[in-house]
Amino acid sequence: MGLTFSVLASGSTGNAVFVETEEHSFLVDAGLSGKQMEALFAKIDRDMGKLSGLLVTHEHSDHIKGVGIVARKYNLPIYANEKTWAAMDGLIGKIPLEQRFTFETETVKSFGALDIESFGVSHDAAEPMFYIFHHGGKKLVLITDTGYVSDRMKGIISNADAFVFESNHDVQMLRMGRYPWNIKRRILSDVGHVSNEDAAIAMSEVIGDQTKRIYLAHLSQDNNMKDLAKMSVTQTLQSRGVIVGEQVELYDTDPKNPTALTAV
Ligand SMILES: [Zn+2]
Numbered sequence: 001m002g003l004t005f006s007v008l009a010s011g012s013t014g015n016a017v018f019v020e021t022e023e024h025s026f027l028v029d030a031g032l033s034g035k036q037m038e039a040l041f042a043k044i045d046r047d048m049g050k051l052s053g054l055l056v057t058h059e060h061s062d063h064i065k066g067v068g069i070v071a072r073k074y075n076l077p078i079y080a081n082e083k084t085w086a087a088m089d090g091l092i093g094k095i096p097l098e099q100r101f102t103f104e105t106e107t108v109k110s111f112g113a114l115d116i117e118s119f120g121v122s123h124d125a126a127e128p129m130f131y132i133f134h135h136g137g138k139k140l141v142l143i144t145d146t147g148y149v150s151d152r153m154k155g156i157i158s159n160a161d162a163f164v165f166e167s168n169h170d171v172q173m174l175r176m177g178r179y180p181w182n183i184k185r186r187i188l189s190d191v192g193h194v195s196n197e198d199a200a201i202a203m204s205e206v207i208g209d210q211t212k213r214i215y216l217a218h219l220s221q222d223n224n225m226k227d228l229a230k231m232s233v234t235q236t237l238q239s240r241g242v243i244v245g246e247q248v249e250l251y252d253t254d255p256k257n258p259t260a261l262t263a264v
């Protein structure tokens with residue numbers, strides 16, 4: 001089985017990623033209601049009660065809506081950095097002390113043969129961070145909710161076997177769209193979300209010999225479309241010498257439907 005994952009849901013209506021090895025399984029964020037989370041687990045034929053833990057990236061509601069509910073119901077350990085814990089206070093209900101764990105930015109936690117590494121991103125939350133899973137020589141990177149991809153981040157995430165990579169918006173659609181200017185400015189800022197084109201430029205710099213799969217994630221419902229994101233990322237990658245379909249494959253994610261469970 002090795003390192004296997006499914007993007008359960010992705011987008012501003014809620015985010016959750018499931019990752020498992022032979023011995024352990026984790027949920028990264030639970031940004032949908034408890035009921036919706038259970039429905040997503042049923043679709044991939046997995047049991048939330050068997051999770052080893054729940055890793056939180058940051059306190060925005062599209063990432064933590066269901067955290068308190070599922071953690072209490074299934075008695076799951078929750079991991080987050082101290083600033084995110086403080087920011088979640090009052091948002092996820094009461095969490096018993098024995099379920100609260102600290103996972104600081106740029107540290108590694110080992111669970112048997114699985115190493116989970118955290119790294120900081122640039123986003124308007126208390127201390128947002130994402131996770132990299134290392135198991136049996138394979139590397140899975142999750143990176144969404146960042147205004148840009150810094151050289152430091154690129155160094156940490158480079159040459160993963162699979163990436164779940166933010167491709168949030170088409171800049172043109174966002175500029176022309178109906179959002180008020182302050183929201184547009186927030187999304188376009190260094191602490192907002194990364195556009196299709198900027199994502200592709202960053203991807204072209206972190207793709208390595210190991211890289212096979214890239215999942216386009218956290219697509220805006222108003223300012224992007226799956227086909228447009230795929231086309232735009234493909235074009236930018238090709239223009240920078242990465243051949244989509246040969247070197248790497250691009251995959252969609254969906255706000256409501258899990259991607260097929262796939263070994264990295
Ligand atoms: Zn988000």
Ligand SMILES: [Zn+2]
Nearest residue numbers: 058060123145
């Ligand atoms: Zn966010």
